[in-house]
Each structure stands twice: as C-alpha cells, then as structure tokens.
Amino acid sequence: MSASDEALRLTATDLRLATFRLARRLRCARAVDAMSDAQLAVLATLRMHGVRTITALAEGERVTAPSMTSMINGLEEQGYVRRTTDEADRRRVLVEITDAGTEIVAQTIQRRDDLLAEMLAELDFSDEDLATLRAASALMRKVVER
Amino acid sequence: MSASDEALRLTATDLRLATFRLARRLRCARAVDAMSDAQLAVLATLRMHGVRTITALAEGERVTAPSMTSMINGLEEQGYVRRTTDEADRRRVLVEITDAGTEIVAQTIQRRDDLLAEMLAELDFSDEDLATLRAASALMRKVVER
C-alpha cells in the first residue's frame, strides 16, 4: 500500500527539521579549523572519484568555473591538491588530491563519526533505536539518489 | 540493553553520510534565491523566539558580533528585520522580524517540505517506511538537543 499525502507531508516536515539540525551540529567538527565546507566537499569528491577537470568539479559542486579555479588555487597553495595539464587536450587541467588532502578528509570524517557516535552513546539508545536510524539512513540515501 | 560500540560506530557513519547528503539536496530549495543560509537561519530564529539582541543572535549562530551586525544590516536593508533601541538599556539593539521576513521563512520551509514530500512520493515508500523516517527524525532531534 502506498502512503497518504498527509503522512508524506508530516514525514517531510519532521525529517527536514531533524536533518538540518543534525547536519548543522556535525558540520562544526573538522580536522582543520581553517578548512571550509566548500573545500572539504571538493577534496571528498576527488578522494572518491579520482582525477577531475576544473569544469567537472565546478559542475559537481554547482559553482561557476572561476569559483572553482579560485578554490583549487587555495587548496593547491595549502598542498591538498595537485594540478597537471592533460597532454591529450592541453586546454584541460587535471586536479588530483595529494596524500595530505586525503588525510584531511579522512580525519574530518573520523571526527564527525566519533562525535556522532559519542552523542548516540550518551543517550543510551537501544539496539532497536540504532536499527531504526540505520534503516532511515538507507531510505534517506535512496531519496537523494532517486 | 545498551548498544555495542561497533553498532554505534556503524550507525554514526550511516547517519552522518545520509544527513549531509539530504541536507545538501534540500538546501537548494528556498523562497528567494538571493537569501543565504546564514540570513535564513537568523530569520528562522527571530520567527521562533521573537525579539533578540545582536549579541544573543551572534551567540546563537556561533558567529562574532561584528559578523552579526553586518548580517543584520543586510536583512534590514532588504526589509526583513527591524532595529529598535532597548530603552531599559540603551547599549542594546533589539532586532525583530518583519511581516516580509516571516513570509520568506514560511515560504522557504514550505518549498523544502514540498520538495522532500515529492521526493518521498516518487519512491512510493510504504507507511512503514514513513514511520521509520519519523521515528528516526525524533531520535535525531534528541541527539541534537541532548
């Protein structure tokens, strides 16, 4: 059986509120205070998907090419990414993450997971509560990836 | 019975990933394109909690007083908030939301809820799925408010 419009609406409101509040709380935790969310998002993309051009990164992050150029400049100066020219098409710049960049992303993810795990532990949630949260997480990912 | 460390860690990772992705997806929806998340957060606070001083707003948003002064300047120019001096303590500035500001917040929330409800509807989730999402939302709010 499919859900009623009313149930959909109530669920959307609850979930929207909870999602924004939790995301906001977790976003404070990062490996380096000087690292912005925008920079972190680029590094996370490079870590997952490997080498990318400026244009591809800009499209992925929904920003303009000049914005991405500027962000990559900053990350390059800090030693978190490397630029190389694509010899097959010399207009293109290939951006790849460095070991230092990979480390920053891993540390930030670890800190956020640690923080969230601690918060969950403090509330003394049952195994059933945790199962509910994992089931909801799977549903939320389906929503985003639909 | 309380949950194992391993279950906590796995749940934290799942939930962190799902929360960031969904928040990012929903954040795109807003009533006015020119309205930033920072501005929206201030308006939402004023709408919920009424009149606030600059310092109180700055603490609530975890930014400095000069940053909040600048943000309130912008919101005042756009007509979304009003400044008045606290006559009981003339150092203080009382900030309150205008009708236009209230309307913008309501519209943005409505758009995000509509978007999320549509996304949920498209996936044809069962009543049980929606119940899981609502239960998880309640747990997530407990985590943030702990």
Add this chain to the structure above:
DNA sequence: TATTGTTATACTCTATAACTATA
C-alpha cells in the same frame, strides 16, 4: 571597568564579464 554594538580591515567564496590558449 565591563558590556554592547559599530567601524576598519582583510580573507574566502561566490558571481559575471572579458580574456587567453587550445581544439
């Protein structure tokens, strides 16, 4: 003196417009 808020200044992220180099 301590508190509240503003001004001055600077850095990052964002944008649009105009440009260079390459295809």
Add this chain to the structure above:
DNA sequence: TATAGTTATAGAGTATAACAATA
C-alpha cells in the same frame, strides 16, 4: 567557432582589532 580555464572586479559572510556609547 567552441571549449577549458584564468584574470579582473564586485558583493556577501566571516574574522580580529580598535573604537564609542552606555551601564
């Protein structure tokens, strides 16, 4: 001509330091 990227410039949001007004 079209595409990939950069430079120039501007606005918003953030910070710290120094200041004015008030308690």
